[in-house]
Amino acid sequence: MEYVTxxxxxxxxxxxxxxxxxxxxxxLDIPMQPGEFRREDLVDTASMWRYVNFFPYIEKRSIVTLGEGWTPLLRFESNVYVKMDFLNPTGSFKDRGASTIISAIRDRVTGFIAEDSSGNAGASIAAYAARARIKARIYVPASISGHKIDQIMAYGAELVRVEGSRERVSEEAMRSEQGKVYVGHAWHPIFRDGMRTLAYEIVEQLNWTPPDRIYVPVSSGTGLLGILEGLKHLGGPFPEVVACQTEVVSPLYHRFRGEPYTPPERLKTIADALIVTKPPLLDLMVEKLREMGGSVEVVGEEEIADAFHQLARRGIFVEPTSAVPLACYKKQVEMGGVDRGDRVVLLLTGSGLKTTPSIIKQLLS
Ligand SMILES: [Zn+2]
Known part of the structure; x- marks a missing residue:
C-alpha cells in the first residue's frame, strides 16, 4: 500500500x-494533499474508520478496532461545543492513534511493540495490542502509580519501570532490540496521523461548517498536529486552533513567542497528563501552528480547577487536563480577546475516572 513519510x-x-x-x-511527517478531502469517499460506519479511505496505507481487512471515534459533539452552552473524546474505548482520545498505528503495522510485528507512556497513550497501546493479540511493552517512570498503570496491566501489557528522568524512559523504549517495534506516540508519524480524524469529525458533526476556534490541550503534540493536518486536508476556511497549556508546563507557549522556557524542578499540576517539558515535536508544532494561523494560551491551576468543576457540575466528568481548554477559552473571553459570539469547540481528551486519586481528593476538598 502507498506509504510515504x-x-x-x-x-x-x-x-x-x-x-x-x-x-x-x-x-517524520505524513503529508496530506490540501483540500483533497472528498465527502463521497466516506464509509457509512459510526467509528473513525468512516474516513478509512483517507488512510491509503491501511488495508481495510487489517483494521484493529474497538469502536473508536465518532464520539458525540455536544452543545455545552450557546455556541460552545464539547467534543466528548474521553468516551473512546479506553477513556481517551489516544485510541485514534493506537488503532491507526496498530492497524498499519500489525502484520510486520514478529516480537513485540514498545511505547513509553505512563498515561493515556500507554493504556491505549496496551488495549489495541491486546485486541490484535500482539505483545506490548509499556515503559514508564519507576515511581509511577495510579489508575492508568492499573489499566495498562489489566490489558496484559508488560510494564517496564525505568529509573531516572522521563527522557531516560523514552531512550529505553526506543533502544533497538531483537523483535521490538517502537510505536511511541511522541514520535511515530502514524500514531499522530490517526488524530486527523478528530478534525474530520468535528467539521462533519457541525454539518460541514468549521467552527471559529478549536481549543486543544497540548503535551506531546499528537492531537494538535493531527487536527491541524486534518483541517488542512479538508481545505479552508480554517478555524483558529488554540493550543492550550498550563503555566507549569508550557514549552510550546514559550517557543511560539520566542521566549526561553525552563521547567520547574518538580512538576506539580492538577493537569497531570500535560507534563512533557521537552516534546520531540516542538519545532513541528510551532511551524504548523504558524502555517495554519493558530495560537497558544496558558492557564493557572485555579483556572483549571474552576473549569473542571464547571464541566462536572454540568454532568461532564473529565480528567483535569481536559478542563484546560475550557479554562483557556474563559480566560480569552474575559480578557476580551475572543468574541462571545464565536462558535468554539473544546476538545475533551480523557475520562475523569482515570484521574490520579490524590488529585481528585484535592479538587473535592
Ligand atoms: Zn531529516
Missing amino acids: RCPSCGREYDDPLRFRCNCGSP
Whole structure:
C-alpha cells in the first residue's frame, strides 16, 4: 500500500511504516494533499474508520478496532461545543492513534511493540495490542502509580519501570532490540496521523461548517498536529486552533513567542497528563501552528480547577487536563480577546475516572 513519510527538516523521504525518525534525527511527517478531502469517499460506519479511505496505507481487512471515534459533539452552552473524546474505548482520545498505528503495522510485528507512556497513550497501546493479540511493552517512570498503570496491566501489557528522568524512559523504549517495534506516540508519524480524524469529525458533526476556534490541550503534540493536518486536508476556511497549556508546563507557549522556557524542578499540576517539558515535536508544532494561523494560551491551576468543576457540575466528568481548554477559552473571553459570539469547540481528551486519586481528593476538598 502507498506509504510515504517526509522529513520536515531535510526533506528525505521513506516508505517504511516501522520507521519513526529521520536519519538526521528529526521526527517524520505524513503529508496530506490540501483540500483533497472528498465527502463521497466516506464509509457509512459510526467509528473513525468512516474516513478509512483517507488512510491509503491501511488495508481495510487489517483494521484493529474497538469502536473508536465518532464520539458525540455536544452543545455545552450557546455556541460552545464539547467534543466528548474521553468516551473512546479506553477513556481517551489516544485510541485514534493506537488503532491507526496498530492497524498499519500489525502484520510486520514478529516480537513485540514498545511505547513509553505512563498515561493515556500507554493504556491505549496496551488495549489495541491486546485486541490484535500482539505483545506490548509499556515503559514508564519507576515511581509511577495510579489508575492508568492499573489499566495498562489489566490489558496484559508488560510494564517496564525505568529509573531516572522521563527522557531516560523514552531512550529505553526506543533502544533497538531483537523483535521490538517502537510505536511511541511522541514520535511515530502514524500514531499522530490517526488524530486527523478528530478534525474530520468535528467539521462533519457541525454539518460541514468549521467552527471559529478549536481549543486543544497540548503535551506531546499528537492531537494538535493531527487536527491541524486534518483541517488542512479538508481545505479552508480554517478555524483558529488554540493550543492550550498550563503555566507549569508550557514549552510550546514559550517557543511560539520566542521566549526561553525552563521547567520547574518538580512538576506539580492538577493537569497531570500535560507534563512533557521537552516534546520531540516542538519545532513541528510551532511551524504548523504558524502555517495554519493558530495560537497558544496558558492557564493557572485555579483556572483549571474552576473549569473542571464547571464541566462536572454540568454532568461532564473529565480528567483535569481536559478542563484546560475550557479554562483557556474563559480566560480569552474575559480578557476580551475572543468574541462571545464565536462558535468554539473544546476538545475533551480523557475520562475523569482515570484521574490520579490524590488529585481528585484535592479538587473535592
Ligand atoms: Zn531529516
